Amino acid sequence: MTSNKMELKVHSLGRVEGDLDVRVAVEDGVVVDAWTEATMFRGFELILKGKDPQAGLIVTPRICGICGGSHLTKSVYALDTAWSTEVPPNATLIRNLAQAAETIQSIPRWFYALFAIGLTHQNYASSKMYDEVVRRWAPFEGEHYEIGVVVSAKPVEIYAIFGGQWPHSSFMVPGGVVSAPTLSDITRSISILEYYRETWLEKILLGCSVERWLENKTWSDVLEWLDEKPEHRDSDLGLFIRYSMEIGLDKYGAGPGRYLAMGNFFHPQKYRYPTIEGRNAALIARAGVYDGKDYHDFDQARVREDHTNSFYRGGGSFHPFEGVTDPIDPADGKKEGKYTWAKAPRYDLPGVGEIPLEVGPLARQVIAGRPGAEEWQDDDPLFLNIIKEIGPSVMVRVLARLHEAAKYYLRMKEWLNQIDLNEKFYVKPQELPEGRGFGATEAARGSLADWIQIKDGKIENYQVVTPTAWNIGPRDRHGQRGPIETAMIGTPVKNPEDPVELAHIAQSYDSCLVCTVHAYDVKTHKELAKYEVIKI
Numbered sequence: 001m002t003s004n005k006m007e008l009k010v011h012s013l014g015r016v017e018g019d020l021d022v023r024v025a026v027e028d029g030v031v032v033d034a035w036t037e038a039t040m041f042r043g044f045e046l047i048l049k050g051k052d053p054q055a056g057l058i059v060t061p062r063i064c065g066i067c068g069g070s071h072l073t074k075s076v077y078a079l080d081t082a083w084s085t086e087v088p089p090n091a092t093l094i095r096n097l098a099q100a101a102e103t104i105q106s107i108p109r110w111f112y113a114l115f116a117i118g119l120t121h122q123n124y125a126s127s128k129m130y131d132e133v134v135r136r137w138a139p140f141e142g143e144h145y146e147i148g149v150v151v152s153a154k155p156v157e158i159y160a161i162f163g164g165q166w167p168h169s170s171f172m173v174p175g176g177v178v179s180a181p182t183l184s185d186i187t188r189s190i191s192i193l194e195y196y197r198e199t200w201l202e203k204i205l206l207g208c209s210v211e212r213w214l215e216n217k218t219w220s221d222v223l224e225w226l227d228e229k230p231e232h233r234d235s236d237l238g239l240f241i242r243y244s245m246e247i248g249l250d251k252y253g254a255g256p257g258r259y260l261a262m263g264n265f266f267h268p269q270k271y272r273y274p275t276i277e278g279r280n281a282a283l284i285a286r287a288g289v290y291d292g293k294d295y296h297d298f299d300q301a302r303v304r305e306d307h308t309n310s311f312y313r314g315g316g317s318f319h320p321f322e323g324v325t326d327p328i329d330p331a332d333g334k335k336e337g338k339y340t341w342a343k344a345p346r347y348d349l350p351g352v353g354e355i356p357l358e359v360g361p362l363a364r365q366v367i368a369g370r371p372g373a374e375e376w377q378d379d380d381p382l383f384l385n386i387i388k389e390i391g392p393s394v395m396v397r398v399l400a401r402l403h404e405a406a407k408y409y410l411r412m413k414e415w416l417n418q419i420d421l422n423e424k425f426y427v428k429p430q431e432l433p434e435g436r437g438f439g440a441t442e443a444a445r446g447s448l449a450d451w452i453q454i455k456d457g458k459i460e461n462y463q464v465v466t467p468t469a470w471n472i473g474p475r476d477r478h479g480q481r482g483p484i485e486t487a488m489i490g491t492p493v494k495n496p497e498d499p500v501e502l503a504h505i506a507q508s509y510d511s512c513l514v515c516t517v518h519a520y521d522v523k524t525h526k527e528l529a530k531y532e533v534i535k536i
Helices: 044-048 055-063 068-083 089-120 130-137 143-151 155-163 183-206 219-228 236-247 330-335 361-367 382-389 394-418 467-472 483-488 500-509
Strands: 005-013 020-027 030-038 259-261 264-266 283-285 288-290 303-306 344-349 353-355 435-443 446-455 458-465 514-520 527-533
Touching (some): 020 483, 020 500, 030 483, 044 055, 068 435, 089 130, 089 143, 089 183, 089 264, 089 394, 089 500, 130 236, 143 183, 155 183, 183 394, 219 382, 236 394, 259 361, 303 458, 361 382, 361 394, 361 446, 382 394, 394 500, 446 467, 467 483, 483 500
Antiparallel strands (some): 005 020, 005 514, 020 030, 259 288, 303 344, 435 446, 446 458, 514 527
């Protein structure tokens, strides 16, 4: 009996990070192989070479129109470490607030305007919950779609209060921030944060208080929470969990099962004098690597970028300080077996070697479960338990992101109350002519980092490694697939003319792209259908 083989091409029209095609091989209705193909070269590293060291503060926030604040955060810490600056506690608090504000605006916007609309697909019309899903989450017309998208604009008002504007602010500078907030600014920010909680976070998403939701420490706790009250069961979070388990989102899209978080948010006193070596110990949301069984400390010196299958001259794997961005014609690259502009970020795990790692909210929450947290650090065992109990999946990846809305809300409230208006927000640094710096943060969609080398007062080398690169990266020189390539494998495709399942996986990673799915028959190469997902 011959198997039914075909090829689907998932074509993603890029918005900021660039275009991405995902080609998958399907056999008997299941994906058996996948290749990611980033089709646009941007070259920000080449743009920055030879520029003033502070150019990164202006240029890198323009890399992305939805997480420019995250780019600013990691670029300023790269300079802080290169120039050995002093950062006053007030400045650290405001940097933390800005980073968190950008993330909590992204959560409802991404869920309603990108992910949940896919759940209204006709594939799921037989579900008993389908009519309710459509009523709430249908694009533009859904009752909660409108609420979620509208409320998503509120948190970045807090960012603009301290940063002057959002996106593309450059208010973080080496040595602090250029803000001069007043008591009115603090009060207004608290009011905006409470509006976010009352209008959406508790009323619509959770159906309970933030504190009650965060009492859940295991998957069993979550299931008990669902049955505890009708308000829990019927909240958007409750509906999402129940619906996901019915339509199978808990059964595919697992990914590599190994995770990286570079950490986020600094204790204002413990990172007053930023250094690369002292970074991990000062993080509130901890950095780390989870290899599927054990935890490991994160060390930026172990990050590598493999460009064996990327459209750059030569091959091999290099630390970003030694990174080379030497583009070649894709036509020439394809003759060498190369197939993408994206490099393949890898982590050199001691005793194992270079491995692909998933980044993003699920990775952050798995790292939050590592034993040994300080009292002031994020200590949350929920998602470590979930992946051990039911395994990672599209559902679990989305759930991790929604979970962060509650956690970040509480942190922001705490930081607003800690700002001391009588203390300084900036200490002028000495601009050193030579140095190396590393800065990282956690953008909404994962670990984001800069490495800068300064020589004779100019940028000698600058490397940016984005969460999109970690997740969509290609095979490396050892043939190891990138995380999304891995996540696609094993996915059941109900209708090859409309492969919504592949869109769910791509959207769960929230890479900076727009997905248009093209289905092709392998033998005839005839396009069967086109499936488009617009990212707002």
